[in-house]
Amino acid sequence: MNSNIANLQIAINWLRDIVSGCLNVYFGTTERFEKKPLNFYDESSWLGTFIEHHNPEYEEFIVLLLAIAPHVQPHFFNRLIAEHLPEGGDFPEFGGVKGTNHRGILPTGETAQFILAGDDLEKRLEIQRILSSEHWFAQKRILWMEPVREGEPIMSGRLVIDPEIVEQLTVGTVSKPRFSLDFPAEHIETEMNWDDLVLHPTTLRQIHEIENWIDHNDTLMHDWGMKKKIKPGYRALFYGPPGTGKTLTATLLGKQAGKDVFRIDLSRVVSKYIGETEKNLSRLFDKAENKNWILFFDEADALFGKRTDIRDAHDKYANQEVAYLLQRIENYNGLVILATNQRANIDEAFVRRFQTIIHFPMPRPEERYEIWQKTFPPQISIASDIDWRQIAARYELTGANILNVTHYCAVEILADQSLSLDLKRLEAAILREFVKEGKVV
Template identity: 45%
Template sequence: MSSDQIDRELAWLGRLWQWRLAEHFEAAPSAEPTDAPPPEPLPALLAALPAPLHGRDARALLWLAMAPWLQPALLDMLFARRSDTGRGFTEFGGLAHGEHGAFAPTGETACFLLGGMEGEQRLQAWRLLHTLTALDQGAWLQLGAAPEGQAALCGAWRPGPQLLRQLLGPLAEPVQAAPSASLAHPLRTGLGWSDLVLPPMTLAQLEEIVLWRTHRQQLLVDWGLGRRLKPGYAALFHGPPGTGKTLSAALLGQRCARPVMRVDLAALVSKYIGETEKNLAQLFDEAERQDWILFFDEADALFGKRSQVSDAHDRYANQEISYLLQRVEEFPGVVLLASNLKGNIDDAFQRRFQSVVAFALPRPAERLRLWREALPAALTPAPDVDLPALAQRHEIAGGTIMNAVRVACLRAAQRADGLLRAADLDEGVRRELVKEGRSL
């Protein structure tokens, strides 16, 4: 979306506020502000926003939420104070600020903008707020929790992560809250979707996750499937190490334009009774607020089979798994689990996965592509390097290929001759096979 379009929308919001304040203080007839029509939206704006945000009132509330981010001074007019008491105007809403803080709108601010002090119009505005905050589980607009003892409209009126991402792009990432107590960490990659070397069936299953993330609002709300389907999507990635499970999770985040958070199981699981459930609640609550994709690597440690109860320890361990199962079912976003062995995952979880994605060892043609893409362009393969033969001879995963290439590149750097030699690649493969308990 262009900056010109954003400037036009915010200028319209400013005119709308001027009309509302004039109507409020000058007791003018409560009529449509014909001197402040909304600008004609550009196609880019309509394409970026879901249909419920295209209407005049919804657009006004959208830009009200974004104003503190884009033009903080635009709402300074709402800092006005009563001449008789010196206090601010309660009907304007807004949160308390320091001396130099920008005006932060609340639900009350939004209702006053649309309805002034007229009862029926305020009710309509309140209904619209409810509709917009429910849109895609608060991904676009949010009404924060009100301070204790105050009405719900006293909560902050703010943009959701999807709206921030659409309008701010990469600038929106720093404003995402950090995971509570370091329970999860961002999973990133410098590769792209085209770098995935996987069988067509596996790629199709990954595409299904992207499709669900893109169209879940249509499925669950517009088509009414939310009455019969769980709100989220859980998928199990299983297969040998190095076959692309973690890379696929990171690239799904790229495709869905959402942060993928890798859960730190060491920080999550506690030996103290009740602490693991507390950490899980904290993690899933934060993930829902921030619209994260959660990735549980080596998921066997947490999602493993429940044991027969022989003592209190077994009982509490099973209780933790049951609570985890409940949170996964209730989570409205995407949960990805990775395991080397599908059979290690508790049956109760397997029945609830929307997809189970197998990551098999690559076939010869896929291994050849992996070898070719792994070699750095800065090095020249020696005449004795036969990549098709390597790909045919060694049934190994992509991660293993990369480790073998690393060994060969280190040797080339030591020689400083710019050549990648077959003997070095063979030595790299030999070392990896020994690590796996295999031999050439």
């Protein structure tokens, strides 16, 4: 048994003794019970590390375990209550609710109050403070209380623990979230390196500015005390034609810094239904908070396009969506990159929100020459009639276009087992790419 599971078992058994003791006192089985000390099997496990890092108080740790218990033992609360109410029956003092799929009792704020405070009003209000939005549980997205319908007691809300904590406790690792309606972003990565990317020198210099922020932000904000003067995070706008390296640059920034990069296609997130866009984006930012992810918003003009006068309710709510996203972006403590094909599509009112605006232009002949030189695999023999400088000067292509041409040629060469590229085949592949793009050579 690994230390994570061993410590989790010890903690759940410890919690069972506490809950059982409270129930025994409530039902008159005993007058009082003694709280046993919690001794872990291994202090280096996730629970031990959590305690060392956050130093929770006794009440806080009990609340955490109450939220965890149904995830590891679905019958946890039902069995304890059944010992005193074998025939069933109402037990409103204990709190708890039923889930949509879960058949057991799910603890609520009232459950925590019953176990930790009983009828002591002062202590019950202290537990309410632990479950407020101002507590570090909620601030760090560790644990929170589910909102209830208007008019119902707020402490009847279900205790919700971050699924990643449950995953960390049970399997020891946290898997990357997958694209879904609840998480409208996809994890992107690359096997390419900076040497594989060819950019205009001005563009590359501005990218280095972002690298400097990644390397030195912690020193700037904490050691130099700038945290109280400037907003957290860094916001960049990438603009330029498709295929000029915007997405690859964002991915390489993450690869170099050891940070996960998630791409959000705003054209897929923005909803025609009022309020849905904010809900979609809220889930995303809640998940990303304190993860140090790089968020790459593609097709940014889907939400940040030039605003029009408010003519109807949809225009009004569209502006609210933009305001909401701007607020979340400005409060995000990591790197946010917005990308668009045309800077002119972005409302100028948003420009001041960015620390840097970087143009990714069509590659010039000298950059296209370098891309051609780097793209073809060494297994292909290049015929003497191919002059890469001439090809680069003659055909205006993006890096992505050149990669498409290379891909097509390489597959054809493998198919006929020639292992050689001549000018005729290359120009036919270039023509094919232009036709695909709807262009005329």
